[in-house]
Each structure stands twice: as C-alpha cells, then as structure tokens.
Amino acid sequence: MKVHASMAFSLTFFLRLLGSLALAAFMLLPPNAAGAKTITLKLSFFSSDRTVAYQTAVKPFVDAINRDGEGSLHIDVYFSGSLGGDQKTLPQLVLDGTADIGFIVPGQNPGRFRDTAAIEIPGLFRNAREASLVYTRLIAADALPGYSDFFVIDGTAPETINSRKPLTSLGGLRGLKIRVNNLMEAAGLANLSALPVVVPFNETSPAISGKLIDAATVPAAQLFDVGIGRLTTYHYLLPTSTAPLALVMSRKMFDRLSPNAKALIRKYSGEWAADQYSAAYDDLNREALTKIKADARRTVVEPTDADLKAADDAFKSVADDWAAESAENRKLMSMVEVQLAFVRHPEQAPRAEAPKDDKR
Numbered sequence: 001m002k003v004h005a006s007m008a009f010s011l012t013f014f015l016r017l018l019g020s021l022a023l024a025a026f027m028l029l030p031p032n033a034a035g036a037k038t039i040t041l042k043l044s045f046f047s048s049d050r051t052v053a054y055q056t057a058v059k060p061f062v063d064a065i066n067r068d069g070e071g072s073l074h075i076d077v078y079f080s081g082s083l084g085g086d087q088k089t090l091p092q093l094v095l096d097g098t099a100d101i102g103f104i105v106p107g108q109n110p111g112r113f114r115d116t117a118a119i120e121i122p123g124l125f126r127n128a129r130e131a132s133l134v135y136t137r138l139i140a141a142d143a144l145p146g147y148s149d150f151f152v153i154d155g156t157a158p159e160t161i162n163s164r165k166p167l168t169s170l171g172g173l174r175g176l177k178i179r180v181n182n183l184m185e186a187a188g189l190a191n192l193s194a195l196p197v198v199v200p201f202n203e204t205s206p207a208i209s210g211k212l213i214d215a216a217t218v219p220a221a222q223l224f225d226v227g228i229g230r231l232t233t234y235h236y237l238l239p240t241s242t243a244p245l246a247l248v249m250s251r252k253m254f255d256r257l258s259p260n261a262k263a264l265i266r267k268y269s270g271e272w273a274a275d276q277y278s279a280a281y282d283d284l285n286r287e288a289l290t291k292i293k294a295d296a297r298r299t300v301v302e303p304t305d306a307d308l309k310a311a312d313d314a315f316k317s318v319a320d321d322w323a324a325e326s327a328e329n330r331k332l333m334s335m336v337e338v339q340l341a342f343v344r345h346p347e348q349a350p351r352a353e354a355p356k357d358d359k360r
Helices: 052-068 090-096 114-120 128-140 183-190 201-209 251-256 259-267 270-293 305-324 327-344
Strands: 010-014 039-044 073-078 101-104 150-155 159-163 177-180 195-198 215-219 234-236 246-249 299-301
Touching: 039 090, 052 073, 052 101, 052 246, 052 259, 052 270, 090 101, 090 246, 114 128, 114 183, 114 327, 128 270, 128 327, 177 183, 177 201, 183 195, 183 305, 201 215, 215 270, 246 251, 305 327
Parallel strands: 010 246, 039 073, 039 101, 177 195, 177 215, 234 299
Antiparallel strands: 010 150, 101 246, 159 215, 159 234
C-alpha cells in the first residue's frame, strides 16, 4: 500500500436503536404534544466556542439546523464539558441521556470503536478532505461494524509533531515522550523509537507544562486551541495519523423526531458536512503553518526525503500488521483503499454502495 501521511477528523451521529438499555435512559425529548412547537436538543462539546474544532466542524451544523429548523428544531450547545464527563465517558453520557448529542473522540474509546483503526493508520491520507470523505463513506455504507449505531456528518485534518525539546530530524524522536490521539498513531511513532502515550486533547497542555510528556501530535490549525503552541517551539512537520472525531446521537432520540426534523438532520450530515468541514479546516491548516513558519521564535523543520522514506516504512508496517490480524481487517483495508482511490480519482474507482434500507 502506498502510504501518504495525514490526519483525519470526522464527525458522526449516533443513530441506532439501543434496545438493551432502559427506556428511561432515552427519554431525552418531551413528547411533541399540542402547543410544543420547538424540540430542543442538548449538544455537549468538550472545549470552548473559540476552538477550531467547534468553528469548523460543529458550528456549521448547529447553525444550519437552527436556521432551517426555526420553530420546530433547535440545538443548544453546552461548552467545556458543562454537562459532565470527559472525552472517554461522553459516549455513555449520550446513551444515558445526559446529553442528546455529543462531540466525541473515538480514539479515546478503542474498545467501543475498534474499527476506527482502519482510518487511524498513520501515513494513509494527505489532507482533511481525503480522510473525512473516506470515513464518511465507510460509515454510510455500514462498512465499520463498530459504527453500526452511528451516522457520520464530518471529519478532520493532519497532525504533526510539536515539541518543547529540540526536534529537527526523525532521529530526534528516539526516547521522546509524545502525546498521541489513538493507538494506531502510537504504534507508528513507537516504530520510530518514540515513547507515545494516548492523552485527551484538552489534557495535553497540563501534561506538557508538568513535564509528563515532551511533545504532542496536533494539527497546525489547532496548535493554539488549548495552549499547546504556547508550550512548544519546535515543530517537526511529519504528518502522522488520522484522528477521527464524531457527533453522536442515540437512535431512540432520532426516531422521536418528526419526519421534517429527521430530513433536516440528514440534509446537513454526510458528505455535505464533510465537504464544508474539510475545506475550512484545510485552509486554516495552511494559514497556521504559514504563521508558525514566519515566527522567529519557532524552529520549523520539514522532514528530509530520507526521513520521509523511513517514516513511510515504519507506518506501512503498522498497516501490514493490522491487516494481518484478521480477514475482516484485510477486507476493511481494501475498502479504505477503494474509497481513497475514488476521492483522488472519481472517474476510476467505485464508491462503496450505501445501504438500501433506511437504518439511519
């Protein structure tokens, strides 16, 4: 497999009936009784409204719903985890009914979202558009068994390595304690002799300032969202892995909505959202890279051809090892490659077939 480094962010809607849970856990909406004109949904977001993730991924969706759904459907956003929980527990908070919609990080829940590994393999994508569209299409085609309860509406972009210690070459990764988003990214950097540890994005700055870690993988566009850019001045522009993100909503909640409300949510999900997000995110990423390169206080290094080749080899071994684990993994890897070819060359590769019955 030809590997190209990048990162992805993708967003999803948790929409599958979870019949095994108590009915009371899903009574998230009051019945649309006589006189009740507007259904209001609570959306939990882990950080502030100023972050790039919110501005590019969540806000366009919320604004579109609130504009077109005026008088019938409205979303209220609760910032900085004010509804409780953290990135690891938020999926369960959605199931329990504490939040109606949650912005989650699947990489923080590898047991629940095992199949996300196919998107997280380092060296796979070139930019946010590729990662977002492939992720969106695989879930729309029910190709990720761990996502049978979800509906993708968005995606993300490329992580690079940002360090408080000098880092100017691939060799400098040896022994460096690096925050990563997910286990596949960890495997790729471990193959390069780094010491990776999975840390939630909004817990990264305290870990750096407390010298628990030396560096962090994060896209340039989000370098200053939670203070990572303030603590790191060495930026090694080796794209690593994808870091899918998701908006999730219970199927029980979705089923209680009116046909018009369901149609509105579908309208602003899937590839519409992925296209909106990835275009804005890739632009912001380029602007952020230009900004840090122009900052004399920072050391910004592009990997040499030799370092890129060594990293590609290390990342390819992660993909090969994962595919060798099972026939299911090999099939999924093949589907990822097909969808990636379709994104890069629409005229040459077929799109994965969408489900015929309406499970969403």
